[in-house]
């Protein structure tokens with residue numbers, strides 16, 4: 408069982424941390440992470456370890472291994488050729504065009520990686536899908552490889568989905584609940600599964616490595632993300648009921664979470680889930696079910712996404728209605744832009760949706776996030792898509808057609824390095840990301856610097872409701888009824 412070299416195509420949020428941990432746990436294996444993007448690889452190789460992604464604990468692992476048995480390069484062909492095992496960790500965004508637009512995953516990068524492997528490989532390879540893909544994608548990769556292989560080179564394709572969550576990626580990789588490996592149930596397929604398992608056995612107990620057929624593995628990844636997203640949508644649905652009745656969603660979550668059949672995790676009501684995976688993977692599942700002629704199953708999972716959209720819009724509507732149904736020219740401070748704490752990633756962040764909805768109503772936004780780069784915030788808010796969605800869904804949030812998004816962003820958005828500066832003179836603030844530092848801000852100082860009445864909207868339930876109310880804030884929290892409830896928007 409000898410694996411001496413691993414190559415990973417895609418040096419992103421998945422490929423980078425995964426391979427860094429493999430290198431640290433397997434000093435006898437050479438790991439090379441390759442990427443098309445030279446600037447990204449330059450960051451991974453930077454002298455001062457100014458890595459392209461922020462992930463707690465990652466820098467230390469890279470410092471330990473880089474140059475020893477961990478390498479970052481743009482020389483994709485050389486790394487493919489040298490490797491026994493090749494991970495494919497390129498991104499699989501939702502298609503923005505053509506068949507399946509807005510729902511199906513775009514597999515063009517996966518296909519390009521497979522073709523490249525077939526083109527340059529001169530020896531036998533195990534090709535591992537790390538990216539989340541639709542069920543039966545391994546079969547497509549296998550067909551591409553077989554149709555294009557040269558000189559009798561043999562390939563085995565495995566599915567080895569990633570379960571890491573951003574912000575806790577290093578711990579998730581070092582101490583995973585389980586590792587899942589799916590492979591063809593043939594002699595050579597099972598041998599390939601054992602080879603990959605050998606890599607993980609360097610630090611993971613054998614009994615925690617689950618081996619299945621390829622499709623079970625692919626579908627398990629989609630199912631895991633769909634179930635997690637569904638839990639959030641379920642508790643968010645209950646948060647609306649809580650706000651209408653006087654129950655508190657935190658108390659409800661605690662009460663049900665102590666039932667060992669349900670468990671306490673993923674019951675945190677919020678202004679909606681974000682991130683690169685949940686929405687994409689649930690949409691992917693919906694699309695798959697439709698393609699399999701299972702419309703009832705498709706509709707069931709679609710509701711998870713619909714509930715998330717509803718929650719985002721519902722919270723934005725609450726902000727608007729509390730501010731006397733008009734926010735034009737009012738300053739609203741957005742605390743947090745990343746899709747969750749401890750990451751600089753903004754993909755599908757609910758903050759983007761919140762900002763867009765408020766901008767569509769003419770609000771001036773002051774934005775503060777401790778990690779997200781300013782240019783990323785501007786780029787996210789300058790995309791048209793969300794306003795287009797809101798135009799379709801809710802005429803109250805329609806975009807005036809005359810302005811381009813960029814002009815609007817320039818006019819309405821200011822980004823700050825300091826939260827207190829961002830809050831000065833604001834009518835309201837909205838907590839969109841649950842960064843720990845937001846819990847410890849000096850809210851009396853903030854209250855004194857804001858316009859009155861001062862409004863606090865907690866989309867993450869991290870602030871001390873009573874303390875803020877005692878200071879004088881009008882506080883609105885997801886899943887908690889405010890006594891002096893805001894009037895609904897008049898039609």
Ligand code: UDX
Pocket residue numbers: 416417418419420421422441442443444447495496497498499516517519520537538539540683684
């Ligand atoms: C991952 C997964 O792999 C995806 O399936 C999952 O559902 C979301 O997260 P992630 O690592 O987060 O992707 O994506 P990203 O950070 O965008 O990294 C992908 C990298 O692949 C980028 O650096 C990109 O430059 C690189 N890439 C993309 C290539 O090297 N070659 C390509 O053909 C395409």
Ligand code: UDX
Pocket residue numbers: 569570571572573574632635639672673674675676677678679680681682683684685746747748
């Ligand atoms: C997710 C899965 O957890 C991971 O296993 C998979 O490999 C990739 O997708 P990630 O998107 O990085 O990971 O983060 P996660 O912690 O799952 O959070 C996703 C979103 O849900 C965030 O916006 C988060 O704030 C939100 N969330 C999470 C809630 O709103 N409530 C919760 O109780 C948990």
